[in-house]
Amino acid sequence: MLMIMALQAAVAFAHPPQRLSDSGRITFEDYPAKAMKRGETGIVSAVLHIGPDGRVDRCAVTESSKSVSLDSATCTLAQTRSRFEPARDADGKAIAGEYRLAMTWTMEQNQPRAxxxxxxxxxxxxxxxxxxxxxxxxxxxxxxxxxxxxxxxxxxxxxxxxxxxxxxxxxxxxxxxxxxxxxxxxxxxxxxxxxxxxxxxxxxxx
Incomplete structure (x- = not known):
């Protein structure tokens, strides 16, 4: 059974970015076809750079799954689908922030997970x-x-x-x-x- 798990965590700010409900949802169809055919699995950790408008400006992989397809898919999905309430400073002003996530791409029950x-x-x-x-x-x-x-x-x-x-x-x-x-x-x-x-x-x- 294919299991995809996205795990997210905000980097510390006065008020860190908060992912809006249901944004960035991952489904079975998101598993890259090439990676599935090759049996590629693994954990991808990434940091998202969130702009003051709550959009993902940039995504960088900080832990590679050793699969180019899985690493790329993780950031592509995060950038195109996720929306955030932006980070705010002590005065409540929207500011740029960061948000960490880990995604587990796996097709077997006994494989490592995040x-x-x-x-x-x-x-x-x-x-x-x-x-x-x-x-x-x-x-x-x-x-x-x-x-x-x-x-x-x-x-x-x-x-x-x-x-x-x-x-x-x-x-x-x-x-x-x-x-x-x-x-x-x-x-x-x-x-x-x-x-x-x-x-x-x-x-x-x-």
Whole structure:
């Protein structure tokens, strides 16, 4: 089964660019025919340069899939389809901004993906915990984490920050490669579930 997954994350601004609902949608028909015929798959990370009008001025691949077709399709689709609410400065003025994304092009269930589900054991669930914490992590050219952004809270801010800190210190990916002028960087999403030790009262399944 063909599976295409676009994952996006805004680079930090006073008010970062926000993708407008339903823009940039990817469908089965978007898989490049040549890449499909050759069995080409992979993760493409890119940075979009968003103008004050909310349009994508430029797209640069920061992590190549090693497929020219997939790399090109990722940026072409992002530039032609995506629309954004532009970044804004502290005074509310629309300004140019950046938006990172990672797209997984795959035809097999067991191939690497940009979205990763993980679990970590804890003595007990923290107060307010209602769901896994969703993180966007940017990895540098050496494969080590550079930054971590909380995309969806677990319900406990301290726990979110602690998980983000742990991920930043411990996770490493294969060093991203790119032929573009942009610094190499890979984007991954982590959905981190907290699992209480067996026997912990009030344990919940996620």
């Amino acid at each position: 979205r990763i589900y993980a679990k970590t054991r804890v003595a007990a669930l923290p107060p307010g915990y209602v769901q896994p914490v969703s993180l966007m992590v940017v990895f540098g050219q050496d494969g080590r984490a550079l930054e971590c952004e909380i995309m969806a809270s677990s319900g406990n801010g301290q726990t979110d920050a602690a998980v983000c800190g742990s991920v930043t210190q411990s996770l490493v990916i294969k060093a991203p490669k790119t032929a573009s002028a942009e610094p190499a960087a890979g984007v991954r999403y982590y959905i981190m579930s907290l699992i209480p030790d067996q026997g912990t009262e009030g344990a919940a399944k996620h």
